[in-house]
Structures are given as structure tokens and as C-alpha cells.
Amino acid sequence: MEMDAQKFIDDVTAESFETCSVEVSLADLKKDAAKAFQPLMEFMEEQVNSGRLASALLQVKGEDISFYLQNNIVNLPYRYIKNISKMMSDETNCPLNVYMFVESPDVNRSKMRIDELSSQDDFAVNADLSAKLSAWTNDQLAAIEENQKIEQEAAEKTDKKKTAAKKKTAAKKKTTKKTTKKK
Numbered sequence: 215m216e217m218d219a220q221k222f223i224d225d226v227t228a229e230s231f232e233t234c235s236v237e238v239s240l241a242d243l244k245k246d247a248a249k250a251f252q253p254l255m256e257f258m259e260e261q262v263n264s265g266r267l268a269s270a271l272l273q274v275k276g277e278d279i280s281f282y283l284q285n286n287i288v289n290l291p292y293r294y295i296k297n298i299s300k301m302m303s304d305e306t307n308c309p310l311n312v313y314m315f316v317e318s319p320d321v322n323r324s325k326m327r328i329d330e331l332s333s334q335d336d337f338a339v340n341a342d343l344s345a346k347l348s349a350w351t352n353d354q355l356a357a358i359e360e361n362q363k364i365e366q367e368a369a370e371k372t373d374k375k376k377t378a379a380k381k382k383t384a385a386k387k388k389t390t391k392k393t394t395k396k397k
């Protein structure tokens with residue numbers, strides 16, 4: 215399916231798109247990502263089949279991790295519509311794709327990862343697409359965990375250095391030079 219870029223920009227600016235939000239625990243997401251995403255996938259399939267724009271959010275409870283599915287003309291979230299407008303306003307008949315986003319302070323330096331899940335024309339809830347989304351989700355969770363571990367180790371090293379520096383400073387003796395007054 216294709217969409218005129220200006221119509222897309224107008225619809226997103228006017229918030230003329232459907233939304234869905236689901237919460238899941240980190241343990242449940244790790245255990246079975248396909249099951250966790252099932253309601254979002256079904257929602258997106260319904261919207262795609264109806265020719266509507268849609269945004270589906272999977273929020274991880276108690277964590278600063280959010281996953282999104284959105285159909286879009288470019289791989290940017292809807293909230294960046296001003297950037298999309300600058301890049302795409304002169305385009306016509308842009309293909310719509312379904313993108314998967316993850317946002318977390320620990321996913322990478324930009325705090326966001328975006329990849330294409332499928333073209334809108336090929337989007338349908340099936341085992342292959344669910345497997346692709348599950349594998350991608352597991353990769354992102356592994357990256358987040360690895361980056362958290364690296365950050366924690368760096369923080370521990372910094373704490374050890376600070377402690378060692380304090381001990382070294384305390385161990386130094388202060389020497390004062392006596393001065394004598396001349397008469």
C-alpha cells in the first residue's frame with residue numbers, strides 16, 4: 215500500500231491514527247515475546263487491513279523499556295512528524311511499512327532502535343512475522359542487559375577509584391614549616 219506523503223503528515227499531525235497499549239512484565243516478555251506481542255500484532259493487522267495508520271505500544275512494567283509497532287512512510291516514530299515533514303513533504307505515493315521500535319536508555323547511544331518488520335502489503339499475523347519480531351525483541355533485550363552490565367561495571371570501577379583516592383589523600387602527612395621571626 216502506498217500513501218501520499220502530505221496526507222500521511224496531515225493525518226499524523228491531526229492524530230488521525232489508531233492506538234493500542236499493552237503492559238507486560240519483563241519476565242513474561244523474555245519467556246514468550248510472540249505471546250506478549252500477539253495483541254499488538256492482531257491490532258496492527260486489523261488497522262493495516264482497514265487502510266488506517268496505527269501505533270501499538272508494548273510497555274514493560276517497572277522498566278524504562280518501550281516497544282512500538284507503527285505503519286509509516288519512513289523509519290521514524292510519529293512524534294517526529296516535523297522531521298518527517300521536512301524530509302518527505304514533496305513525495306507522492308510513498309510505500310507504507312510496519313516498523314518495530316524499542317526505546318530504552320540502555321539500548322544504544324541514541325536510546326532508540328528502529329527496524330522494518332514488514333511492508334504494509336505483506337503484513338499479516340503469521341508464524342514467520344511473529345518469529346522475526348520475537349528474535350528482534352530478544353536481541354534488543356540482550357543489548358539492553360549487556361549495556362546495563364557495562365554501565366554498572368564502569369560505575370563500580372569509578373567508585374573504587376574514588377575510594378582509593380580518598381584513602382591516598384588521608385594517608386598523606388601534612389608538613390608545615392616553622393617560621394621564625396627576626397628580632
